Amino acid sequence: xxxxxxxxxxxxxxxxxxxxxxxxxxxxxxxxxxxxxxxxxxxxxxxxxxxxxxxxxxxxxxxxxxxxxxxxxxxxxxxxxxxxxxxxxxxxxxxxxxxxxxxxxxxxxxxxxxxxxxxxxxxxxxxxxxxxxxxxxxxxxxxxxxxxxxxxxxxxxxxx
Numbered sequence: 001x002x003x004x005x006x007x008x009x010x011x012x013x014x015x016x017x018x019x020x021x022x023x024x025x026x027x028x029x030x031x032x033x034x035x036x037x038x039x040x041x042x043x044x045x046x047x048x049x050x051x052x053x054x055x056x057x058x059x060x061x062x063x064x065x066x067x068x069x070x071x072x073x074x075x076x077x078x079x080x081x082x083x084x085x086x087x088x089x090x091x092x093x094x095x096x097x098x099x100x101x102x103x104x105x106x107x108x109x110x111x112x113x114x115x116x117x118x119x120x121x122x123x124x125x126x127x128x129x130x131x132x133x134x135x136x137x138x139x140x141x142x143x144x145x146x147x148x149x150x151x152x153x154x155x156x157x158x159x160x
Contacts (some may be wrong), residue, residue, distance in 0.1 A: 004107065006114055009053045009060040009072065014046050016069035018060065024097045031101035031134040059118045063107050068138075070130040073111040077124055091119040103137070112145055 009017065021044065028036040052074065053060045063071035074094040080087055093115065098108045119127055128150065131138050 003065055005064045006061055006110060007064065008063045011050050013062055014049050017072060018044050019071060020097050020099060021070060023100050059115060061111055061114055063111060070102050070109045071111055073115050077113045077122055089124050091124045093127060093129035108141060145147055
């Protein structure tokens with residue numbers, strides 16, 4: 001995609017970003033309706049978004065094509081807070097969303113490359129993320145970028 005511009009998100013991007021989130025929100029709700037709300041139940045707030053993009057410990061990039069936000073990545077710098085784990089800072093990919101019509105065109109990879117560069121410039125040399133096991137496409141994407149399993153989170157429904 002030649003006309004793609006990757007830049008920090010701005011407050012004025014919120015409505016476009018919310019539309020992009022609708023795609024991933026619907027996918028999550030369809031896969032795990034007991035966990036994820038439907039698009040109609042979600043109320044994303046402009047103030048919350050503004051807080052995220054104004055925090056210098058966060059990176060929130062958007063990919064824009066023809067003045068339309070077509071993808072985003074939101075990452076944070078975090079530090080360990082456990083008495084049994086060595087102190088270190090790490091990056092955490094909170095969200096990455098690419099318009100479903102534009103997947104596999106290299107947009108997500110460009111966003112992740114820019115995120116990795118930003119983390120390295122901030123002295124962070126490790127990045128983590130969480131992906132739900134139903135999202136095989138995302139898992140394949142992350143493996144292509146050399147991410148690997150570090151731990152596994154498991155769940156079980158309890159019946160009384």
